[in-house]
Amino acid sequence: METQTNRLEILADKFLRHLGNLKIFLQLLADEVFYTFQYLKKRRGIYPGEVGKQFYFMAYKSFPIVCLITFLVGVTISLTSAAQLKLFGADIYLSWFVGIAMIRELVPLMTGVILAGKIGASVTAEISTMMVLEEIDALKTMGIVPEKFLMVPRLIAITMAIPLLVAIADFVGIFGGVLVARIFLGTPPASFLREMSNIVHLQDFLIGLGKTMIFGWAILISSGYKGFSVERSAEEVGKATTESVVLSISLIILLDCLFAVILY
């Protein structure tokens, strides 16, 4: 009986701790929305030139890996689907499948996962190291709000970087499909693209873009949340960085699932 009570207590403690963490996460989300609008209105509270620096890191530095991965994903799903479609003599519909799958689903998902690993991990590592080295305390005692000073430039930069990354990733991913269709099915690129344009519309691109944007914000809030939760030990930095990537990817998949329920 006593053991059961202890187990219940442990469970209740865990539940309350998770609830507390959720509250902190949501508080940070609300604060960041507020600070971003406050900055856009007053143009104060962040370091001059920081948005450009972050944009360079997020857009330009992420561009090669996003291109490579989405191209490979485009090629892979085209090859897999081409083999199946060929069995039914429905080769021409490969463009439909690749177009919709890449633009609405795979580009947002893969871009999100890449950004979680690249940007999310870097943001958490940077903020948590600053926590350990008392740089965050130093910012506070200079009258600077660290959650604004560090996060707002990154939120603005990712908002500017994602449309570019998504547009390029869509182009490269579909190019992978065009290539497979040309080489393995003999479909001319013009026919592939003409067929695709019958089924893929601007709305699909906007849905993909919107999803990626929300994934990007989720990554940044998750990485900020994990970074600011570190206290004083250096070993927490590595742990927080790993947890931030896991949290970001889990959130991306959860949000993607929610989008699927809402949009289909």
Place this chain on the structure above:
Amino acid sequence: MEIIKTIDLDIGYGKDLVLEKLNFSIPAGQITIVLGKSGCGKSTLLKSLIGLIPPKKGEIIFKGEKIDFSSEESLHSLYTRIGVLYQNGALLNALTLYENVALPIRMKHQNIQKDVEEHMVYERLSQVGLRESAGKFPSELSGGMKKRGALARAMVLNPEVIFCDEPSSGLDPITSSELDDLLSNLKENLGMTVVVVTHELRSIKRIADRAIVLHEGKMHFSGEYKELLSLSDPFIEAFFLKKGMDND
């Protein structure tokens, strides 16, 4: 005139109480040392005085105004009047030394003229002997240079009080002595109030006007440093004797 006063101050983390019933005052224009054994709560007290850890009970009065830890305005008002030198300097690694020192100026006066900013920054960097290193990043500076750079940043907006957390830790005796001289100059030439958390006996002897001694979670002594030396108290005697031997 006292610049900081605490009334029945209890400080701790979570459910743990680290320090209790602290009643002391820090006079303006003097160097006050907070000393005690490692882990006695010196840095915790400092963090509370600079607005980072809200007290569990009691009050901190800064120039006659109670610090309200639940009010952003009250904390912001405190932050504009203090400068802090952290144990490891806490210079932002992504910025050069010049940018680090200019940071408080840029955040407070966003439209400040470039030449005014340069004058303020270089004046402070010259005072700490780092004018030539302005373009270097913190990773290119030695431990002592980082601390002097952090001191320049702490005093760039002419704060009323400078708080220093273990300024001598990790420094050789010569660099440590140079830093002590800088702190003394702040008091002598700029009339600043300086609060130093340390257990380095050499530094204490060189710069202390007043002392607050913490022991076993309580305030053991608060008053003139000379008075502290004349006390016949087993803990104080043991502290100075042991520390003196360590430092020698």
